[in-house]
Amino acid sequence: MSxxxxxxxxxxGLVCPMTFxxxxxxxETIQPGEVLEVILDYEEASRSVPRSMEEQGHExxxxxxxxxTDWRLLIRKGSA
Amino acid sequence: MELTDEQVERYSRHIIxxxxxxxxxxxxxxxxxCVVGAGGLGCPVGYYLAAAGIGTLAMVDNDDVELSNLxxxxxxxxATLGVNKAESARSTFEALNPDCKVVTIRERLNKDxxxxxxxxxDVIVDGTDxxxxxxxxxxxxxxxxxxxxxxxxxxxxxxxxxxVPGEGHCYRCLFEEPxxxxxxxxxxxxxxxxxxxxxxxxxQATEVLKLILGQGKVLRNELVIYDALGMSFRKVKVPRNPxxxxxxxxxxxxxxxxxxxGYCSL
Numbered sequence: 001m002s003x004x005x006x007x008x009x010x011x012x013g014l015v016c017p018m019t020f021x022x023x024x025x026x027x028e029t030i031q032p033g034e035v036l037e038v039i040l041d042y043e044e045a046s047r048s049v050p051r052s053m054e055e056q057g058h059e060x061x062x063x064x065x066x067x068x069t070d071w072r073l074l075i076r077k078g079s080a
Numbered sequence: 081m082e083l084t085d086e087q088v089e090r091y092s093r094h095i096i097x098x099x100x101x102x103x104x105x106x107x108x109x110x111x112x113x114c115v116v117g118a119g120g121l122g123c124p125v126g127y128y129l130a131a132a133g134i135g136t137l138a139m140v141d142n143d144d145v146e147l148s149n150l151x152x153x154x155x156x157x158x159a160t161l162g163v164n165k166a167e168s169a170r171s172t173f174e175a176l177n178p179d180c181k182v183v184t185i186r187e188r189l190n191k192d193x194x195x196x197x198x199x200x201x202d203v204i205v206d207g208t209d210x211x212x213x214x215x216x217x218x219x220x221x222x223x224x225x226x227x228x229x230x231x232x233x234x235x236x237x238x239x240x241x242x243x244v245p246g247e248g249h250c251y252r253c254l255f256e257e258p259x260x261x262x263x264x265x266x267x268x269x270x271x272x273x274x275x276x277x278x279x280x281x282x283x284q285a286t287e288v289l290k291l292i293l294g295q296g297k298v299l300r301n302e303l304v305i306y307d308a309l310g311m312s313f314r315k316v317k318v319p320r321n322p323x324x325x326x327x328x329x330x331x332x333x334x335x336x337x338x339x340x341x342g343y344c345s346l
Contacts (some may be wrong), residue, residue, distance in 0.1 A: 021092045025083070025102045056098045 003061060003074055005037035006030050012041040012070065019045035020052045027058060027077050035061065038073040046071040081106070087179065091133055099295040105133060109179060111292045112136040114201035116189060116217055118165035119143075120272070121207030121231050123155035124281030125288070130173035130180040132289060137173065138201060140185040141165040152274030189213055191336035194220040203288050206230040207281070209267055211258035212339040218243065218251035219336055222327045227298075229287045231280045233272050234265070236308040238280035241299050241318065242287045245327060248300035253321035258339055276308060 009026045011019055019040055027036045038049065050060035050073060057078035066072045083091070083102060087109075094100040094108075113134050115122045118141040129137055145156040145168050153165075160168035166184035173182050187193055194216055198204055204226050206217050214230070221228040221243060228243040230251060243250050283304065290296045305314045326333045 017092060017096055018089070021088060021095050024095060025088065028102050052096075 003035055005074060006034035008037040008039070010039045012039060014040070014045075015042045016045055016048055020049050023049050023053070023073075023075070024056070027053070027075060030077050032077050032079040034077050036073075036075045036077065038075065039066075040071050040073070041069045043071075046073070049073060050075065081109075087133070090177070090179075094132070100293060104293045104295075107292055107294075108133045108289070109135045111203070112138070112201045113203045113205065113288055113292075114138040114140065114198060115205040115207055116140045116213070117207035117209065118153075118155065118169040119149065119207060119209060120152045120233060120267070120274075120277030121281045121284065122165075122205070123153045123169060124278045125205050125207055125231075125285045126169055126173055126182075127155055127176070128282060128285040129288060130177045130182070132285075133177065133179050134288075134292075135179065136181050136183065136201075138183040138185055138197070139166040139169045139173075140187065140189065140197065141169075142186055142188045152272065152277040154278070189216055191216065191338050194336065195224060198224055198226055201226065203291050204228045205284055205288060207284070211264070214251065215258050215339055216336060219326050219333060221245060222250050223336070227291050229284045229291070231284045233276040233280050234267060235270055236273055236276065238276050238306045238308070239303055240280055240283045240287065240306075241303040242291070244298065244300050249318045249320045250324060250327040252326050252333075253324045254303065254318050256321075256325060273308060276306075279306060279308070 007030050011022045019042055023038050030036060046063055050063055053060055053075050059076040061076055062074040064072050091105045094105050095102050111134050113129055115126050118139045126137055126139055143165050145160050145163050145165055155169040155172040164186050166186055170182040170184050173180055198220055204221050208214055222245045225245045231240045287298050290298050301318050303316045303318050322328055
């Protein structure tokens with residue numbers, strides 16, 4: 001089953017903590033229940049961004065490596 | 081308005097916080113805070129509020145920077161000796177953060193100007209050093225229903241409280257009348273450890289940010305007392321006085337008055 005994101009951001013080139021900062025600003029612009037797609041190339045952020053999102057009440061749905069350098073995250077916005 | 085790339089980077093440690101985020105940062109950038117006194121308390125309060133990205137910050141002070149101020153008034157410097165304190169603070173704060181527009185009000189507060197000065201602001205901060213002005217600020221904030229973050233320091237002690245008119249206590253619920261002149265020593269008579277201003281000013285700035293963000297619990301109906309020698313904080317309950325002369329349902333004080341006869345100006 002594929003999930004269609006409501007918004008997508010490409011933050012390749014950014015490192016922590018700006019990866020989470022940009023992802024968080026993006027998720028603030030969608031509605032609870034909607035899904036944000038994040039494309040990034042900083043390996044640590046593929047773990048820390050979903051973890052931070054979860055701590056702040058959102059639901060990481062997917063973390064996948066899509067090529068040699070990039071990851072794709074899907075995060076559903078929480079209601080909090 | 082969207083945050084610029086520079087703002088996203090400048091405020092990144094705020095944006096990361098669950099309780100702030102981009103939305104909270106926008107509230108700070110849109111907020112207007114009036115700090116009365118650009119002295120010991122006003123300097124750190126204004127400094128941190130400017131750093132936090134408060135959009136409009138008024139500094140009210142009619143005095144000039146003196147050498148004996150520099151042991152604690154960290155927004156001023158040897159280079160600004162003789163300069164008006166509000167102006168000196170403005171140059172420091174705007175150098176730290178150009179997002180923060182500092183309005184200098186070079187006046188001494190009195191019953192005729194205080195309401196007009198406070199009217200435009202969301203939160204008022206009391207960083208003054210004398211009782212007449214403290215009571216004037218309290219009464220004006222109650223009448224305008226403006227939240228007031230009050231702080232005081234002397235020797236090795238400090239205190240902070242937050243007055244939310246209509247919801248909690250006011251300064252007159254705590255002490256109904258100003259003490260008689262000469263009873264309570266001032267900093268110039270009793271001395272103060274300079275860093276006390278930083279500790280208490282930082283607590284006041286924290287309360288202001290919480291009020292604007294709508295996060296946490298402010299010191300409504302409470303007073304925090306800090307003892308630096310014993311290194312302890314104590315919280316005291318301050319109930320609202322149902323017979324308070326200014327904030328009760330049937331106030332006896334309905335007009336502002338100046339109380340400054342017999343007080344030295346510091």
